[in-house]
Amino acid sequence: MKTFKLVYFLLAITFLLASCGKDEILDNVEQESEKPEELVSTRAGLKTIGSGVMMQAFYWDVPAGGTWWNVVKGKVSSWSNAGIDAIWLPPVSKAQNGPFSMGYDPFDYYDFGEYNQMGSTETRFGSRSELESLISRAHNNGLNVIADIVINHNSGGDLESNEFAGKDTYTLFNPMSNKFNRTKYDFHPNEAYNSDSGIFGGFPDLSHNKSYVQDWLWKRNNSVAKYYKNTMGFDGYRFDYVKGFAPWVAKEFRRSTGVFGVGEYWDGNVNTLKWWTDQAQMSAFDFGCYYKMRDAFMGNNLNALSGDMLWKRNASRAVTFVANHDTDEIINNKLLAYAYILTHEGYPAIFYRDYEDWLSKSKMNNLIWIHNNLAxxxxxxxxxxxxxxxxxxxxxxxxxxxxxxxxxxxxxxxxxxxxxxxxxxxxxxxxxxxxxxxxxxxxxxxxxxxxxxxxxxxxx
Structure with missing residues (x-):
């Protein structure tokens, strides 16, 4: 047995040395890094998430009027050809502000633009059929589609008497989809739990420890998590404001379907980001990297790039970015910042307006090619x-x-x-x-x- 193992070892070394003689393979292959663990693909025919570059396919206050899904649909083919492997969409369900909402004030998780409620049938971005057509077009071009998930808070409920809060609260939700109806018992404070990690904007704060809430968010066969993946065709989740609930919530939501997940933990402290990714068992946006790049390129001191970043701790769970719909502070030398994230470790995300409107698309495409083929x-x-x-x-x-x-x-x-x-x-x-x-x-x-x-x- 030992003899056979030695033969196999020598053959493997011979093959490796022969392979290294080819021009396309680097001379010292022993410096390969660990293969990123977050590379996932759950749907046949799609690119592997993390093998290319993510596109944030929206910006704050994209045009209203129900046109956005069709705008994005018209771009997915060229994005795929450029080397994009996934598109991140804004929250897709009906929110309190109906046709004007960017989706971060969710009301009915199952209304994708088909029920006449909250002042409109369509969402700000379009109808359910247009969304489904966009997802289908993206899949046909090998692109994964990532849903923005807002499960910390809700908005748009009716007023009800609430003895737990000691006042009337807007916690009575009876959506027209007739899925995930909610009452005061499903928000904080309630008869069992006073609060969790944090509230946002004064909106009713979902109580994730309640079994009913867990059932509708990820446990049921038609839960939000499973409906978004199995019925709507989403391939991953971006979790909004994960500071508002414990890491295990996002972990269980994502694990229920096994797809890609990335959390928005808005904090430049890399120890905190590393803690969250370890606890949630998924990626996070690398705000440590973002703030160091801001200091480097806005402060004209590249020494800042020597600072700590999530990708330096665990590149397989770091989604790097230069700008997004919430923050766009790196204005000077922005292309240099993209040259940084598109040549370094981590899974880079690029911002729609940078790619489509503000920077040189040919230079951005060149950097995407470099990332996908050389980095x-x-x-x-x-x-x-x-x-x-x-x-x-x-x-x-x-x-x-x-x-x-x-x-x-x-x-x-x-x-x-x-x-x-x-x-x-x-x-x-x-x-x-x-x-x-x-x-x-x-x-x-x-x-x-x-x-x-x-x-x-x-x-x-």
Whole structure:
């Protein structure tokens, strides 16, 4: 038995060395990082979530009038071709403000624009049939569709006498879908529980410890979680305001269907983010990374990028971003910030308005291509100072790796750096430099980056 194992080991080493001779494989494959655990795909024919880039397919106050689902539907093919693997939609169900609501004041979780309540039949974004058509088009283009889930609070209920609150409260919900009717017993305070982790905006706060609430949110066969996946066709959840309830709530909701999940824990403290992802057993938006990038690019001090970030703790559970519908503070040098998240570890999300309206789409597509085709393996920092930042992705899982050079100064910069490639010709895949140097035997090479710009180097 030991002899056979030795033979198999030698064969495996031989195969590995032979494979490393091919141009498309990096020289030192031993630096592969652990394969991200959050890569999931639950529906046949779709890209794997985390293999590409997420698109936040909305912004605050997108045009009302029921047109948005059709707008997004018209873009999913080009987004897929660009390398997007999932689209994140705003809350899709009927909310208190009906045709004007962005969905974060949920009333009827099962009204997707088909019941005449809260002042309209359609939601702000369109009808149920238009939503279903969008999801179908996305799936036909290999894209996953992520639903924004708001389960901390509700809005739009009728007034009822509430002895637990000591006053009348808007906690009587009788939605036209006749699913998940709610009363004062389902919100805080009630006969058993006074409160949970937090309330939002004074809205009625769902009591997640109540079995009835759990049944309707994730346990029943037609629960919100299962209905959204099995009937509507969603492939993952983005959990809104997860500070408002214990991590186990999001954990159980997601686990009931086994799909991708990411939480909005709005906190720059990386210890807190790491704690939440460990407890909830899913990804979180990397606010640690966001605030460090804000300090770096808005404060013109790239030393901030040396700070702690969730992706540095556990890249497989970090969703990195430069802007979203709630916060857009990185205004200066925003493309440099995208060059950072699209070359580093973590699952990058890009913001609709940045991609479609405000930044160069060709440059964004180039960075998406770089992320999907070159940015593999662990990360090694090579240089950081006030104006310059250089890091190496060490390659792995069929990707050669890269070296990214971000220059926040007003002049061209050059530096000698050590790559993972010995005596190999490299090029800048952004087109910002026309150098094509050959690395020395010791893997050292001089690279450059333009003022207020970036370059990304890999094997030619």
């Amino acid at each position: 593999g393996g662990s990360t090694t920092n090579l240089w950081t100072d006030n104006d310059e930042y250089i890091a190496r992705r060490n390659g792995g899982y069929g990707k050669n790796g890269l070296v990214v050079y971000i220059n926040n100064s007003n002049s061209w910069k050059e530096r000698w750096i050590q790559t993972n490639w010995s005596s190999r010709r490299i090029k800048d895949y952004t087109g910002n430099s026309n150098w094509e140097p050959v690395t020395q035997g010791g893997r050292w090479v001089k690279i450059q980056a333009p003022p207020k710009g970036y370059t990304v180097w890999s094997l030619k």
